[in-house]
Amino acid sequence: EVQLVESGGNLVQPGGSLRLSCAASGFTFSNYEMNWVRQAPGKGLEWISYIGGSGSSIYYADSVKGRFTISRDNANNSLFLQMNTLRAEDTAVYYCARRTGTTTHDTFDIWGQGTMVTVSS
Amino acid sequence: SSELTQDPAVSVALGQTVRIICQGDSLRNYYASWYQQKPGQAPVLVIYAKNKRPSGIPDRFSGSNSGNTASLTITGAQAEDEADYYCNSRHRSGDLLGWVFGGGTKLTVL
Numbered sequence: 001e002v003q004l005v006e007s008g009g010n011l012v013q014p015g016g017s018l019r020l021s022c023a024a025s026g027f028t029f030s031n032y033e034m035n036w037v038r039q040a041p042g043k044g045l046e047w048i049s050y051i052g053g054s055g056s057s058i059y060y061a062d063s064v065k066g067r068f069t070i071s072r073d074n075a076n077n078s079l080f081l082q083m084n085t086l087r088a089e090d091t092a093v094y095y096c097a098r099r100t101g102t103t104t105h106d107t108f109d110i111w112g113q114g115t116m117v118t119v120s121s
Numbered sequence: 122s123s124e125l126t127q128d129p130a131v132s133v134a135l136g137q138t139v140r141i142i143c144q145g146d147s148l149r150n151y152y153a154s155w156y157q158q159k160p161g162q163a164p165v166l167v168i169y170a171k172n173k174r175p176s177g178i179p180d181r182f183s184g185s186n187s188g189n190t191a192s193l194t195i196t197g198a199q200a201e202d203e204a205d206y207y208c209n210s211r212h213r214s215g216d217l218l219g220w221v222f223g224g225g226t227k228l229t230v231l
Binding site for chain 2: 108
């Protein structure tokens with residue numbers, strides 16, 4: 001079964017750091033580009049970061065650029081999101097999502113169940 | 122602009138047809154995908170690449186694209202289709218690549 005399982009969410013104080021993980025199974029992880037998408041309570045979905053299959057291509061949304069770092073370990077089928085200098089507005093459920101398709105026909109076809117990050121004092 | 126615009130809420134009578142609209146400049150260059158999200162659950166892909174359905178998605182779900190507009194149509198809406206629906210597409214600005222989501226449409230089945 002193709003599956004993504006996030007972990008690492010927690011309550012953290014403003015200015016603090018947290019590292020999220022996403023464990024992939026059921027597919028050849030290194031063949032797929034991966035993303036992090038978040039959803040603040042009661043709000044919509046927000047794409048925040050992308051990483052290519054080899055890890056050499058990386059993009060961030062402006063809202064997290066300079067504070068968050070995406071990485072992957074293909075040997076262990078894992079995706080990570082290092083989050084630093086956290087703010088209250090980073091409070092959200094964080095999903096990892098697999099990207100598939102072509103340049104004009106791409107999509108996020110597999111999603112994890114999400115992990116909750118709460119930034120509060 | 123990197124935004125996708127959706128109506129916040131739409132309602133449909135049980136068994137009737139409903140269309141959910143998504144508009145944005147990125148749709149002129151990239152096809153939209155559509156996701157269904159029920160309360161407390163992760164999003165689920167329902168339509169991608171113009172009008173393709175993943176395995177397990179009922180054929181009452183269909184999609185279309187024209188210019189800067191993408192549409193998700195549910196033909197014969199069922200009670201279990203009540204959910205939030207989000208569109209998304211790739212967005213490129215110069216060398217910067219990203220993806221954008223619409224604000225979501227809450228579908229109520231009456």
